[in-house]
Amino acid sequence: xxxxxxxxxxxxxxxxxxxxxxxxxxxxxxxxxxxxxxxxxxxxxxxxxxxxxxxxxxxxxxxxxxxxxxxxxxxxxxxxxxxxxxxxxxxxxxxxxxxxxxxxxxxxxxxxxxxxxxxxxxxxxxxxxxxxxxxxxxxxxxxxxxxxxxxxxxxxxxxxxxxxxxxxxxxxxxxxxxxxxxxxxxxxxxxxxxxxxxx
Numbered sequence: 623x624x625x626x627x628x629x630x631x632x633x634x635x636x637x638x639x640x641x642x643x644x645x646x647x648x649x650x651x652x653x654x655x656x657x658x659x660x661x662x663x664x665x666x667x668x669x670x671x672x673x674x675x676x677x678x679x680x681x682x683x684x685x686x687x688x689x690x691x692x693x694x695x696x697x698x699x700x701x702x703x704x705x706x707x708x709x710x711x712x713x714x715x716x717x718x719x720x721x722x723x724x725x726x727x728x729x730x731x732x733x734x735x736x737x738x739x740x741x742x743x744x745x746x747x748x749x750x751x752x753x754x755x756x757x758x759x760x761x762x763x764x765x766x767x768x769x770x771x772x773x774x775x776x777x778x779x780x781x782x783x784x785x786x787x788x789x790x791x792x793x794x795x796x797x798x799x800x801x802x803x804x805x806x807x808x809x810x811x812x813x814x815x816x817x818x819x820x821x
Contacts, residue, residue, distance in 0.1 A: 623681040626659045634666065634685040634737075637674075641666040641685040641739055641753055650675075666737065666753045669722030686740040689756065694728045707733060720754060726790035727757055727808045734758070757808045762817050763787050765802045768794070781813075 624635060633644040646662040659676050666685075691707035702721060706712045718725055728734075735756040741749055767785035781793045784804075792806060794813045801820030804813055 624684055626676050626678055626680055629659060634687050635682040636685050688738045689735040691733055692736045694732050694734060696730055724755060724757055726788055727761060729788050759807060759809055760805050760814060761808055762803050762805050765798060765800055765804060768798055768800045
């Protein structure tokens with residue numbers, strides 16, 4: 623079992639039988655030696671974010687989660703088809719609910735990590751279920767639509783909304799054009815840098 627002192631960003635714990643990922647932890651010290659932690663946690667199954675405070679007496683079961691590499695193939699009507707890395711024949715489908723807001727960052731042949739939650743079922747048999755995916759932090763995308771920049775635009779000034787090949791919209795510098803390739807931070811949705819210019 624984990625105590626509040628074991629919680630850190632990225633920890634995966636079970637709270638009331640539900641797997642949560644710890645996103646932020648702040649230790650609060652009150653007068654007369656009392657302390658607690660303030661956390662921001664994400665329900666791994668639904669993607670719902672919560673703010674919760676825990677006391678020193680609280681304990682957590684570490685979620686038995688295994689990460690395995692899978693490759694995204696394509697999406698169709700809210701279903702997303704993946705294959706296990708290195709085995710194109712082993713295909714399976716995940717729903718939009720399982721992937722939550724990560725769907726906008728998926729592009730064909732990208733490798734992601736599947737999060738398998740393992741749990742003991744009746745008769746002590748081990749069952750496992752995919753409860754979500756973890757994307758690479760930075761991914762490169764082609765720009766599908768970009769409004770034209772204005773004369774006199776510089777690399778320093780302003781930003782505009784551009785549409786990526788996946789349909790995701792991000793804020794990018796004014797000098798970004800259609801068919802440029804840009805690197806995006808998938809955790810924050812922010813533009814990082816231009817990788818190549820449109821030819």
